[in-house]
Amino acid sequence: MIYQIYPRSFADANGDGIGDLPGITARLDHLVELGVDAVWLSPFYPSPQADAGYDVADYRDVDPLFGTLADADRLIAEAHDRGLRVIVDLVPNHTSSAHRWFREALAAAPGSPERARYVFRDGGGPDGDEPPNDWTSVFGGPAWTRVTGPDGSPGQWYLHLFDPGQPDLNWDNPDIRAEFLDVLRFWLDRGVDGFRVDVAHGLIKQADLANWREPQEILSGNEADRPRPPMWDQDGVHEIYREWRRLLDSYDGGRVLVAEAWVEPAERLARYVRPDEMHQAFNFEYLQASWTAPAQYAVITRSLEATDSVGAPTTWVLSNHDVVRHASRLGLPVGTPRPNGIGIGDPQPDAALGLRRARAASLLMLALPGSAYLFQGEELGLPEHMTLPDEARQDPTWERSGHAERGRDGCRVPIPWEADAPSYGFGPTDASWLPQPPMWAEYAVDRQREVPGSTYELYRTALRLRREHGLGRGTLYWLSSGDEVLSFRNGEVSVLTNFGDAAAPLPAGAELLHASAPLTDEGAVPADVTVWFRAA
Numbered sequence: 001m002i003y004q005i006y007p008r009s010f011a012d013a014n015g016d017g018i019g020d021l022p023g024i025t026a027r028l029d030h031l032v033e034l035g036v037d038a039v040w041l042s043p044f045y046p047s048p049q050a051d052a053g054y055d056v057a058d059y060r061d062v063d064p065l066f067g068t069l070a071d072a073d074r075l076i077a078e079a080h081d082r083g084l085r086v087i088v089d090l091v092p093n094h095t096s097s098a099h100r101w102f103r104e105a106l107a108a109a110p111g112s113p114e115r116a117r118y119v120f121r122d123g124g125g126p127d128g129d130e131p132p133n134d135w136t137s138v139f140g141g142p143a144w145t146r147v148t149g150p151d152g153s154p155g156q157w158y159l160h161l162f163d164p165g166q167p168d169l170n171w172d173n174p175d176i177r178a179e180f181l182d183v184l185r186f187w188l189d190r191g192v193d194g195f196r197v198d199v200a201h202g203l204i205k206q207a208d209l210a211n212w213r214e215p216q217e218i219l220s221g222n223e224a225d226r227p228r229p230p231m232w233d234q235d236g237v238h239e240i241y242r243e244w245r246r247l248l249d250s251y252d253g254g255r256v257l258v259a260e261a262w263v264e265p266a267e268r269l270a271r272y273v274r275p276d277e278m279h280q281a282f283n284f285e286y287l288q289a290s291w292t293a294p295a296q297y298a299v300i301t302r303s304l305e306a307t308d309s310v311g312a313p314t315t316w317v318l319s320n321h322d323v324v325r326h327a328s329r330l331g332l333p334v335g336t337p338r339p340n341g342i343g344i345g346d347p348q349p350d351a352a353l354g355l356r357r358a359r360a361a362s363l364l365m366l367a368l369p370g371s372a373y374l375f376q377g378e379e380l381g382l383p384e385h386m387t388l389p390d391e392a393r394q395d396p397t398w399e400r401s402g403h404a405e406r407g408r409d410g411c412r413v414p415i416p417w418e419a420d421a422p423s424y425g426f427g428p429t430d431a432s433w434l435p436q437p438p439m440w441a442e443y444a445v446d447r448q449r450e451v452p453g454s455t456y457e458l459y460r461t462a463l464r465l466r467r468e469h470g471l472g473r474g475t476l477y478w479l480s481s482g483d484e485v486l487s488f489r490n491g492e493v494s495v496l497t498n499f500g501d502a503a504a505p506l507p508a509g510a511e512l513l514h515a516s517a518p519l520t521d522e523g524a525v526p527a528d529v530t531v532w533f534r535a536a
């Protein structure tokens with residue numbers, strides 16, 4: 001089980017309102033108590049923070065906001081002392097516009113080797129004042145920005161699939177490939193156990209940069225029934241990961257690569273985890289599946305088949321720093337498309353129903369064979385912050401979409417540790433880079449620890465049983481897959497989730513191991529509840 005730490009929102013040691021590496025180190029025991037095997041840290045490298053650190057200005061250092069390289073070394077060492085593995089984020093699709101390479105590219109002439117590290121093109125139209133193609137940015141607006149020459153005259157355009165502060169690199173350039181191999185070595189030598197690879201499906205673009213004509217969906221890959229977009233999931237990316245895999249395999253200790261690739265269908269995604277490529281890929285199809293028995297059955301079956309076909313473990317994820325937290329998402333009417341943020345004035349989810357379903361969904365997920373990824377705070381049942389004042393928003397999506405999309409701030413709010421402390425124990429002061437809602441107290445770790453039935457204890461017990469029964473390495477056998485109830489067996493543990501309205505009976509003689517909510521007086525499983533049991 002891999003636990004995602006979003007460093008700016010996990011724990012703030014120095015009280016400036018932004019989480020930092022010493023804060024994480026000081027809280028590692030929490031993760032051990034919870035039952036985590038590995039942590040994945042979102043970026044902490046020097047960055048202007050145009051996209052919360054996914055705009056990297058130097059791949060071999062730590063931003064002073066988060067600490068120093070010595071703090072990173074200490075975090076890795078202290079994690080290893082506790083048996084926790086450490087995965088860091090690698091952002092190879094783009095650099096920050098503050099990266100030395102991009103500044104050199106701006107200072108150099110069109111056609112120069114400096115510009116050839118990025119995707120610079122002359123503009124269209126008679127004066128070159130139209131973007132080179134019709135691609136739009138994932139965050140809204142055009143995917144091209146025009147640069148001005150040293151004399152102030154308008155010049156070429158550069159591609160940025162995300163923010164203008166995130167120019168896309170040209171991966172056809174051997175210099176880029178050599179540089180990233182060296183960045184990998186830098187962190188492998190410091191002892192990290194692996195990398196989560198950002199936008200792994202985007203590095204290679206179709207050579208002709210053909211127009212796409214479709215709106216760019218936020219971080220969506222290609223769907224089965226549409227032609228493949230010219231910017232995503234091009235076959236050329238796989239060669240890059242094969243080269244990285246050879247490098248990782250030359251290190252001891254089983255270092256891993258995890259693809260962030262928003263690619264559908266599952267068979268295309270499975271190509272990223274063929275035996276000589278990455279080890280795992282996030283399963284976003286699972287994250288996006290509706291809360292119905294047939295939809296969950298279909299996505300679980302497809303995911304297992306696709307990864308089995310290449311011999312890789314399946315992965316499961318319900319929340320991360322880019323999506324509405326599942327405790328809120330599942331409180332929206334079933335079938336609602338995944339919203340990009342929820343704010344004041346938007347339809348609000350049913351909070352109690354969302355939490356009930358989230359607990360059932362998490363318990364279902366944690367019984368599945370494969371690797372489960374948790375996002376910090378979900379073990380507290382934390383909801384999305386859905387009344388964040390728009391002035392507080394920092395995700396570039398909000399501005400770039402012309403205020404059409406609220407963006408991802410609501411899932412990134414600093415997490416509560418102690419109900420009665422300043423910033424709910426996030427740091428020693430009241431400072432918090434995004435305001436925490438008043439109801440955060442009830443979710444604080446110290447309000448849930450040792451409290452029977454709390455979400456924190458639900459996760460702790462689930463993770464203990466998952467480990468004891470080897471569920472992550474098990475095999476799934478379906479027991480039933482109806483319209484309302486799903487049931488499967490993984491080793492000694494049987495699982496039943498009730499998606500319907502009426503209570504569902506357990507098989508006679510079942511011995512209850514764990515449940516996301518109390519059973520009925522008759523011992524049946526109520527609506528929106530998952531139970532783990534041992535069959536008679």
Ligand code: NOJ
Nearest residue numbers: 051054162198199321322
């Ligand atoms: C995916 C990351 O998870 C997201 O937060 C970021 O905005 C984009 N990649 C661009 O780096």
Ligand code: CA
Nearest residue numbers: 012014018020
């Ligand atoms: Ca701090």
